Amino acid sequence: NGTLYIVATPIGNLSDITAHAIDCLKTVAIIACEDTRTSGKLLNHFNIPTKTWAYHDHNAEVQTPKLIEVLQSGQSIALISDAGTPLISDPGFRLVRACHQAGIKVSPVVGASAAIAALSVAGLPSDKFYFYGFLPAKTAGRQSELTKIKDLTATLIFYEAPHRIVECIDDMITVLGDNRQVTFCREITKTFETIYPSTLGELKQFVASDTNQQKGEMVLVVAGASDLQNHDNQHDELLKRLLQDLSVKKAAQL
Ligand code: SAM
Numbered sequence: 733n734g735t736l737y738i739v740a741t742p743i744g745n746l747s748d749i750t751a752h753a754i755d756c757l758k759t760v761a762i763i764a765c766e767d768t769r770t771s772g773k774l775l776n777h778f779n780i781p782t783k784t785w786a787y788h789d790h791n792a793e794v795q796t797p798k799l800i801e802v803l804q805s806g807q808s809i810a811l812i813s814d815a816g817t818p819l820i821s822d823p824g825f826r827l828v829r830a831c832h833q834a835g836i837k838v839s840p841v842v843g844a845s846a847a848i849a850a851l852s853v854a855g856l857p858s859d860k861f862y863f864y865g866f867l868p869a870k871t872a873g874r875q876s877e878l879t880k881i882k883d884l885t886a887t888l889i890f891y892e893a894p895h896r897i898v899e900c901i902d903d904m905i906t907v908l909g910d911n912r913q914v915t916f917c918r919e920i921t922k923t924f925e926t927i928y929p930s931t932l933g934e935l936k937q938f939v940a941s942d943t944n945q946q947k948g949e950m951v952l953v954v955a956g957a958s959d960l961q962n963h964d965n966q967h968d969e970l971l972k973r974l975l976q977d978l979s980v981k982k983a984a985q986l
Pocket residue numbers: 743744813815816817818819820821822844845846847890891892893917918919920921922949950951
């Protein structure tokens with residue numbers, strides 16, 4: 733059998749590809765890629781002549797047995813995605829599982845992933861983290877997913893599309909409160925890289941007031957629900973009830 737290599741490619745700066753990745757992409761029989769045109773640019777840049785096959789969520793069922801057949805004939809294949817590490821909010825899981833089931837070796841050729849790059853500069857606890865990936869596209873779905881994880885103490889990592897960033901921050905404020913710490917990581921390793929640590933409330937201002945911040949690729953690294961924050965929330969609740977009580981009494985006196 734050949735080997736299936738899971739090859740990470742850059743998330744912006746092309747120099748972030750490894751020598752191992754270039755070597756691997758040059759020597760395999762086929763490169764399976766999400767979008768042959770997008771990957772074509774990368775492969776051209778590094779003079780990699782290997783032929784490409786499309787492999788994405790919509791043809792995974794058809795392509796998986798074909799790729800397995802090639803691997804079983806003794807040839808190796810590399811899987812790449814448009815950017816970063818395949819399978820991380822990208823296709824590939826079915827193919828990897830099928831290889832395991834067929835006794836075909838799967839080997840990672842490691843490199844960039846936006847989630848880990850963002851966590852490494854977020855300045856938030858990094859010992860435990862929960863990678864969510866993309867939240868649902870609509871407010872109701874987003875809020876209900878956020879509600880499920882709002883009490884997790886691990887740092888939360890989200891990917892978000894630029895045209896949904898403002899609404900997404902709004903929903904985070906609704907469910908997690910405007911005081912939660914967050915680090916907004918945009919265009920990592922690219923010319924307009926922005927790393928902006930703030931609270932959710934401040935981030936809303938920052939992004940809403942500058943449309944440039946609503947462009948490109950972005951990761952939100954959100955602080956987990958710390959014990960400290962839970963205490964703060966409890967105090968806030970208590971204070972709110974006392975104030976309500978007071979105003980009721982005051983109204984009664986008037
Ligand atoms: N497999 C990729 C990885 O390992 O990071 C992620 C693929 S996912 C389809 C694309 C999302 O990753 C983008 O919408 C964005 O949230 C995030 N992303 C990718 N490149 C990025 C970059 N240079 N800066 C910030 N976020 C990035």
